Amino acid sequence: MKRTGDLVLADVTYSANLRLPRHVHERPYFCLIRRGTYSERYGRRSRSCGPAMVVYHPAGEPHCQEMHGCDVASFNVEIGPSWQQRMNELGIPGDQPVEFDGGPPEALALRMLDELDHDDAGSSLAIENLFWELITAIHNPAPGTSKATPPAWLEAAREMLDTRLQEPLSLGTVADEIGVHPVHLATTFRRHLGCSVGEYLRRRRVEAARARLEDPEPSLTEIAIDVGFADQSHFTRTFKRLTGMTPGQYRAFLPFKTP
Numbered sequence: 585m586k587r588t589g590d591l592v593l594a595d596v597t598y599s600a601n602l603r604l605p606r607h608v609h610e611r612p613y614f615c616l617i618r619r620g621t622y623s624e625r626y627g628r629r630s631r632s633c634g635p636a637m638v639v640y641h642p643a644g645e646p647h648c649q650e651m652h653g654c655d656v657a658s659f660n661v662e663i664g665p666s667w668q669q670r671m672n673e674l675g676i677p678g679d680q681p682v683e684f685d686g687g688p689p690e691a692l693a694l695r696m697l698d699e700l701d702h703d704d705a706g707s708s709l710a711i712e713n714l715f716w717e718l719i720t721a722i723h724n725p726a727p728g729t730s731k732a733t734p735p736a737w738l739e740a741a742r743e744m745l746d747t748r749l750q751e752p753l754s755l756g757t758v759a760d761e762i763g764v765h766p767v768h769l770a771t772t773f774r775r776h777l778g779c780s781v782g783e784y785l786r787r788r789r790v791e792a793a794r795a796r797l798e799d800p801e802p803s804l805t806e807i808a809i810d811v812g813f814a815d816q817s818h819f820t821r822t823f824k825r826l827t828g829m830t831p832g833q834y835r836a837f838l839p840f841k842t843p
Contacts, residue, residue, distance in 0.1 A: 586700050586711075588707075588708045588711045589666065589712070590664025591663065591664060591667060593660070593697075594659075594660050595659050595697065596659075596660060597655050597658075598620075598622070598649075598651050599651065599655060600656075603648075603649070604648055604650075606648040607646070607647070607648070609644070609645070609662075611668075612641060612643045612662075612663045613641055613663060614640040614660075614661055615641075615658045615660045615661075616658065616690065616694065617635055617638075617639070617657075618659060618697075619655065620635070620656035621654075621656070622649050622650060623649070623650045624639075626641070627646065627647075637684065638683070638690055640682040640722055641681060642680060642681060643668075695714050699711050702822065706812075706822075708754070709781060710781075710782025712770075712782070713783075734776040735772065738773065741758055741762050741769065744758060745758070745781070745785050745788060746788055749812040750810065750812045769781065786822060786826070787826060789812045790822060793831065794834065797838065804819065804820070807831070819831065820832075
């Protein structure tokens with residue numbers, strides 16, 4: 585389980601043939617079914633849920649579930665009061681159940697799931713960005729891909745991220761400083777740059793680290809802190825995921841290490 589502000593992310597497993605009696609959740613949440621199938625009754629309706637489905641449950645929705653003949657793995661994201669308030673301010677409806685079978689909501693939910701394994705300085709930012717993208721995709725499902733010229737503020741956002749790698753920036757901080765709403769920033773950033781704000785920041789930190797590794801003097805811990813990672817272990821995991829090797833392995837291949 586992971587908390588990012590008012591969001592709670594959890595990868596949970598339900599036993600085969602388990603029956604969950606009629607119940608309600610105080611907070612809205614959405615789930616990505618990763619494995620297994622189950623039947624669900626909500627209100628006077630019912631649905632069959634299986635892998636790749638993303639289901640949004642509004643707060644206070646009465647529902648019951650019956651797992652089928654194998655364990656069910658579900659990635660759940662619970663939405664706290666501050667996020668609900670921001671959704672309401674944006675006019676994003678959150679009072680009706682919604683479901684999707686694959687498509688962009690699944691891809692975004694999978695990216696959020698991947699962030700459970702990361703605890704670096706960019707993880708919270710990535711989760712925040714992906715959440716807004718997912719909520720937008722769920723409640724406004726067919727925006728199409730824009731071919732328009734990127735807005736001028738997008739370059740300002742990139743410059744801010746490039747020059748402030750050491751800071752624990754949030755999506756709200758970036759959006760406030762360039763004068764746009766966080767949701768607009770999140771969706772426009774991916775539309776034109778092909779990645780989330782958090783993913784971009786993480787890649788730029790790794791790029792900065794690669795340049796620092798050309799100097800044999802600083803330790804890996806020093807480099808990690810200098811480019812914005814929480815510590816060396818976070819730095820090592822992220823560096824290896826993006827480059828295929830650890831910082832130490834990368835440094836070993838540099839010219840000054842060659843006999």
